[in-house]
Amino acid sequence: MQEIGIIMNGVTGRMGTNQHLIRSILALRDEGGVELPSGEHVIPEPMLVGRDERKLRALSEEHGVDRWTADPDLESCLDGDDEIYFDSQITPRRPDALRRAIEAGKDVYCEKPLAMDLDRALEVTRVAERSGVKHGIVQDKLWLPGLMKLDRLIDQGFFGDILSVRIEFGYWVFSGHGQPAQRPSWNYRAEDGGGIIDDMFSHWSYVLESLFGRVESVTCLGRTHIPNRVDENGDEYEATADDAAYAIMELEGDTVAQLNSSWTTRVKRDDLLEIQVDGTEGSAVAGLRECTTQHRANTPKPEWNPDQPTEHDFHEDWERVPDNREFENAFKQQWAEFIRYVVADEPFPWDFRAGAKGVQLTEASHRSWDEKRRVTVDELRI
Template sequence: MDSQVLGIAMNGVTGRMGYRQHLLRSILAIREDGGVALPDGTRVVPEPLLVGRSERKLRELADRHGLDRWTTDLDGALSDPSVSVYFDAQVTSAREAALRAAITAGKHVYVEKPTADSLAAAIDLARLARDAGVKNGVVQDKLFLPGLIKLRRLVDSGFFGRVLSVRGEFGYWVFEGDWQSAQRPSWNYRSEDGGGIVVDMFPHWQYLLENIFAPVRRVSATAVTHLDRRWDDGVPYTATADDAAYGVFELEGGVIAQINSSWCVRVNRDELVEFQVDGTEGSAVAGLRHCRAQHRSTTPKAVWDPDVADGGGYREQWLEVPDNGEMDNGFRAQWELFIRHVCADEPFGHDLLSGARGVQLAEAGLESSATGRRIDITEIVL
């Protein structure tokens, strides 16, 4: 079978998510399986060029996986004619300049979110890519999670009837770093370095709500810093970024979504993120992998009586929604779509414009928190 090599400069894959999800479980896994199949029968085999600031980390990573292409010279990587795609998983503050350079160099770009520090910059990047004629995409991995794929299947089938509300709970306790090491890097908790749970998670909520239900038209949010002192390698620092946010999102068509996001919550749910959707005909609860549903016809009669012990058993009255098919790693699934977009011009809806809408919701959420007002979300026009 004919094959072609697609050179991808991967910047930021020495970080935990960039390494585990994008390099190890996506690009290297795709390569080991013989590449991505195109409609004409050929296969595209991705060839990574590792890019980063630390020569030691890059060399160790390359040696671990038998890779011989790595560099600390971003400009050199972007001038390499064997590289067609630039991928960015750096800290947000470094992303905009690198993306501009990649687009100017004529590379297709695929990027983690948020795409930029500000809405103005995110829109400008989308315009720059459009005018340069390069393919562009933004990682929107949660759309490809098994639990949310099953939830979307229920929505598309009309299971819910008229959707009334969405309630989401996301988060876990991130250790402060004093007596136990933190699970997230310290820059996440410094606003001056681009940290904060609003800029991190609201772009996720934007594309999930828009793609599964309807676009967000108004937001009201409260962002707080619950823990203002954390430690990095035993050194204390002041946490200046929000570590929890409580948002109400009004969707087109009247659906109300409430989503709590927190790195200061101890988990008492089945998965680290869960969404409950209630509709006139049925309800469902979806997480990363699982989805349970309860139809109107099987909804038990609940009666509030504080004087009588509640028999409980509510969870057992819901039915598991089956997979009904193979569901691959969400990051890999989207990588394969983007590679087919680049090499076969197949449609890809998760572009820099959609990424800008995520930045827009984050900015609106922070504005709402600062002013105490509900903020309207207007349509972005390039």
Template sequence: MERRTIRIAMNGVTGRMGYRQHLVRSVLALREQGGLDLGDGTVLWPEPVLVGRREAALRAIAEQHGLEHVSTDLTAVLADPKVEVYFDAQVTAAREGAVRRAVAAGKHVYCEKPTALDFPSALELARLAAAAGVKHGVVQDKLFLPGLVKLRRLAESGFFGRVLSVRGEFGYWVFEGDRQPAQRPSWNYRAQDGGGIVADMFPHWDYLLHELFGRVRTVQALTRTHVGRRWDEEGRPYEATAEDAAYGIFELEGGAVAQINSSWAVRVHRDELVEIQVDGTHGSAVAGLRSCRIQPRGSTPRPVWDPDVPSAGSFRAQWQEVPDDGPVANGFKAQWELFLRHVVRDEPWRWDLVAGARGVQLASLGLRSCAEGRRLPVPEVVL
């Protein structure tokens, strides 16, 4: 087989998500399996160039994983003709400027979401990339998780009939940082640094709802900063200026209603950190990150509510598990594979910067909805 190297500038790999999911579990995992087999006698070999501000941290990662290329000079990296792809997993506030520079340098771009701090900037990134003729993509990892792959399979098969409603619960308790270290970086709780759970999670809800059930037509949201005092990475107290919980109602194309709660101030009493229930005329399903359970119309029991008599049996036992349809790869890695095929072989790809802008738009409208206390229309995003 012929080996074809593709050099990828990876900016933000010293952060939790950039390191664990994108570098280790995606790009390095591709190398561990011998590269990406393109099916035509060619194996694509990803060669990461680690980019960031902290050279010592970058070199430590490179040494740990046997990597050669490290740089704190983004300008020089983008000027290197051997670098074909720029990937960005930095803090949100730094992403837009770096992606603009990568597009201007003619690099294909793949980045985390949100793509920018506001909708006009996110849409402009998509326009710039289209004008430059570079390929571009945005991470939409939850579409590739086993539980949601099963949910998509049910939706595409017509299992639900007419979808009536979607209910989602996401979240967990993020420690304040005084007694136990916080599981999320402190900038997540500072609005001035691009923090807040709306900017973090509403883009996820946008692409999930859009792809599985229909475009979001209206949004109404209520946000709260439930935990107002936290401690940063150096143990210093600070006041949280960004919301840590959001309660959203989304009207979907076709008439279904989605209600999704997102919170970093909730203790988990669910089977998984994310659970989505879909109810339709022909059946219902509850999907998590890995599992999916169904209750078809033909086997739906007749519940009887009687406060004076204990419920007979378990409601959960009345649902049946959807089996795995073969092995499912890490969701981040699966999307990386598709993007690299798109870059090298021009294979189909739809999770682009326009989709990223749509997620930023929903987050912006969600925050505005809360500020104005009203439901807002969500216009269709076009370049």
């Protein structure tokens, strides 16, 4: 059994604390570590890094993490023996911190997006590749049970020719007037890296490419529907970032994807995320955990008659896809994969090039919105 030190920067944020520290690294540590192909186990040992000493101390005491430092410049931790640097800071701070960690010889793993713009994303990708360090980016949606079931259906040829994909994502995030907001206020300030296009389109990039094919063009409209919100201190501020985005994307193979992403919608779906796939032989709807299907042979023949009430229950025409396996937390799954990549050189395709593709789609979507036109997304060349 061996240990591997992991510098976790920005871990006091919501995602850093819950998904990366508690449900991933500490969970893996409590289970006895990550099993390697040899049967040996590697125990992750985190060092918490951030800008708020009070939060770091409280987090370390609550979860029994001995090592932490309130050192935003990373001077006190990059000189140590920790092998992995992980970054979940706000996006504008990420590229410089990653570059410093790479120059210190650390293998690097980070949240998406990789950078605020494609030039910076390409720059940090080139630095990582020239240095020879191992690098990876979080692409957690690929390990969601619902999407893994969808991937299983695709592999088995269930859909025939895939015609279209429709992604519905979002929920109502309170503005802070009357009820506290359930997302951090920086999400609504463009100057801090906020905005639903920057937050979600990096996800849609790898989800679409992994399951259906590369995005070849995008037509996107963003909106800031709620112009003023209230922050964590009770102060009203101007929302300068988009809180909703509506896009049509053309994928290789002539598949069309429609995507609605919104923090200003009230949910009347089975889940906060739903992906409907329609093919010549069948259709499926996947949420975060569940997936249902309707085969061509079981498709009803609806009739359009608005003069009569609809008595048919269309939900009853769908069958649930069984689990057929146990599913782990998506973030934890990819953390285990990355640790195996670092220690045992196991394959890990989700590198900074994949992260740069997400930034490329985000940038193209902003350009489409700004210029009110369809934008081609070329093959990315590093």
